[in-house]
Amino acid sequence: MSQAIVITSGKGGVGKTTTTANLGVALALGGARVVVVDADIGLRNLDVVMGLENRIVYDLVDVVEGYCRLRQALIKDKRVDGLFLLPAAQTKDKNAVNPEQMKELIEALKEEHDFIIVDCPAGIEQGFRNAVSGADRAVIVTTPEVSAVRDADRITGLLEASGFEKPELIINRIKPRMVARGDMMDIPDIIDILAIDLLGVVPDDDYIVVSTNRGEPAVMADTSRAGEAYRNIARRIRGEEVPFLDLSEKETIWSRLRRLMRGN
Amino acid sequence: MFNWFRQRTKTKDVAKDRLRVVLMQDRLSLSHGIMEEMKDEVIMAISKYVEIDRPGIEFSWKEIDKRRALVANIPVISIKRGATSNDRVTQRSY
Numbered sequence: 001m002s003q004a005i006v007i008t009s010g011k012g013g014v015g016k017t018t019t020t021a022n023l024g025v026a027l028a029l030g031g032a033r034v035v036v037v038d039a040d041i042g043l044r045n046l047d048v049v050m051g052l053e054n055r056i057v058y059d060l061v062d063v064v065e066g067y068c069r070l071r072q073a074l075i076k077d078k079r080v081d082g083l084f085l086l087p088a089a090q091t092k093d094k095n096a097v098n099p100e101q102m103k104e105l106i107e108a109l110k111e112e113h114d115f116i117i118v119d120c121p122a123g124i125e126q127g128f129r130n131a132v133s134g135a136d137r138a139v140i141v142t143t144p145e146v147s148a149v150r151d152a153d154r155i156t157g158l159l160e161a162s163g164f165e166k167p168e169l170i171i172n173r174i175k176p177r178m179v180a181r182g183d184m185m186d187i188p189d190i191i192d193i194l195a196i197d198l199l200g201v202v203p204d205d206d207y208i209v210v211s212t213n214r215g216e217p218a219v220m221a222d223t224s225r226a227g228e229a230y231r232n233i234a235r236r237i238r239g240e241e242v243p244f245l246d247l248s249e250k251e252t253i254w255s256r257l258r259r260l261m262r263g264n
Numbered sequence: 265m266f267n268w269f270r271q272r273t274k275t276k277d278v279a280k281d282r283l284r285v286v287l288m289q290d291r292l293s294l295s296h297g298i299m300e301e302m303k304d305e306v307i308m309a310i311s312k313y314v315e316i317d318r319p320g321i322e323f324s325w326k327e328i329d330k331r332r333a334l335v336a337n338i339p340v341i342s343i344k345r346g347a348t349s350n351d352r353v354t355q356r357s358y
Contacts, residue, residue: 146279146286153287182274189276193283 004106004116005237006039006135008159008167010151012122014143015172018208020119021049021217022227026234028083029219032114035074037086037106039131040121041096044088051215052077052085061089064101070108079220084113094126099133106134115237124158132159138167139199144174144185153194168199170233175204176247181256187244200233202226203247285327292325299323306336315341 007020017040024036038046041061047053058073063086077083086109089096109116120131132138138159142152152169159167171190178184191198205226211218218227219234225245232242292299303323310316317339326333 146283149283150286150290154290157291179276182272182276185276185279189280193280193287 002110002114002116003137004110004118004135005137005139006118006120006132007139007141008120008128008132008155009122009141009148010124010155011142011148014141014148015202015208016122016141017045017049017119018212018217019139019141019170019172019202019230020046020117022219022230023234023237024050024083024085024115024117025077025080025217026219026231027115027117027237028077028080029231030234030238031082032238033082033112034115034117035084035086035109035113037109037116037118038088039102039118040127041088041130042090042093043121044090046119047075047085047087048215049212050077050085050217052087053215056087059087059089060105061092061096064097064105070105079216094121094130097130099129102130103134124154128155128158129162132162132164135164138164139170140167140196141170141172142190142194143172144179144190149185149190149193156194156196166197168197169194170200170202171198172202173204174201174247180248198244199236200229201244201247202229202233203245288325288327288332307338310338314343317341 005023007016007023009016017038020036024034028034036046036050037060038044039060040046044059047056052075055075058068060073062068063070063073074084074086077085106116106118116135118131118135121127140152140155140159142148156167169191171187174187175184179186187198187201203225205218205224207218207221207224208226211221211224211227217230218224219230221227229245232245235242303321306323307316307318307321320337320339322337324335324337326335
């Protein structure tokens with residue numbers, strides 16, 4: 001049974017595209033046939049995060065408008081077996097596609113792939129409605145910040161209203177040191193506030209910037225902590241029980257001293 | 265330098281408290297219809313006993329002692345004669 005998963009957040013810049021790319025790569029590395037779909041029409045970015053920007057010929061809108069066949073628009077990732085990208089159009093806007101067309105597109109993709117991961121644009125307008133239509137499962141990405149959590153709550157409500165019974169949460173960019181000194185909301189704090197199921201926690205990792213610079217999602221590198229977290233999330237998506245990464249960090253006497261000397 | 269050992273307010277707790285209030289307001293403003301319906305029913309119940317100034321009614325959500333509270337401000341024009349002496353109306357002070 002193939003499934004379509006939409007990656008949402010409400011707020012921009014919390015890591016939806018990075019999450020989409022990494023989960024796509026991780027699922028494909030696990031042997032699944034995967035398509036990552038960029039639903040952010042007019043502001044495409046999944047292609048650069050994946051490092052496939054130079055190979056785009058056709059895009060999602062071309063497929064929907066019938067200028068090309070679906071298979072022609074799919075870009076095969078040569079580094080990972082079974083991984084494809086369906087890029088967004090860059091010159092059109094979000095109204096170029098409607099939810100029914102998206103649904104049809106996702107259904108067509110399901111015929112030959114195990115997972116369809118849809119990168120939803122920020123916001124709650126047409127782009128959001130397009131991206132969620134056709135998805136079987138919804139994932140909400142947030143960071144431990146007030147604004148991102150608030151938007152995650154709003155998106156949870158909208159997803160539930162669209163028929164997603166159990167949206168799942170990924171908490172991105174946790175900084176264990178800040179959590180240890182009480183300056184960042186911890187996982188239980190956020191779960192308590194949002195009251196939804198946790199799918200995974202991704203630590204803040206400088207390597208994400210490096211990986212985006214190169215166009216190689218972090219899961220391709222063995223040493224990245226964020227990459228490890230995404231690999232675990234991919235396994236959970238496939239139904240495995242995987243314990244959450246231990247990100248706890250005790251505040252040592254030295255780090256406390258350093259902090260006090262800085263006066264914060 | 266002398267406040268080295270003083271307990272600092274954790275900013276994450278500030279964040280949590282602020283989020284709780286803001287989410288409560290967000291969630292309620294979304295279900296505007298339900299709020300109106302509830303308001304109507306409350307008004308109906310109260311107007312059985314007292315004459316109230318309908319346009320002056322205000323319903324709002326507040327956080328009191330870290331708990332959500334529905335605060336209703338209902339201006340009373342007059343108490344209906346006989347309402348207070350009715351045995352079935354129990355008088356409680358809230």
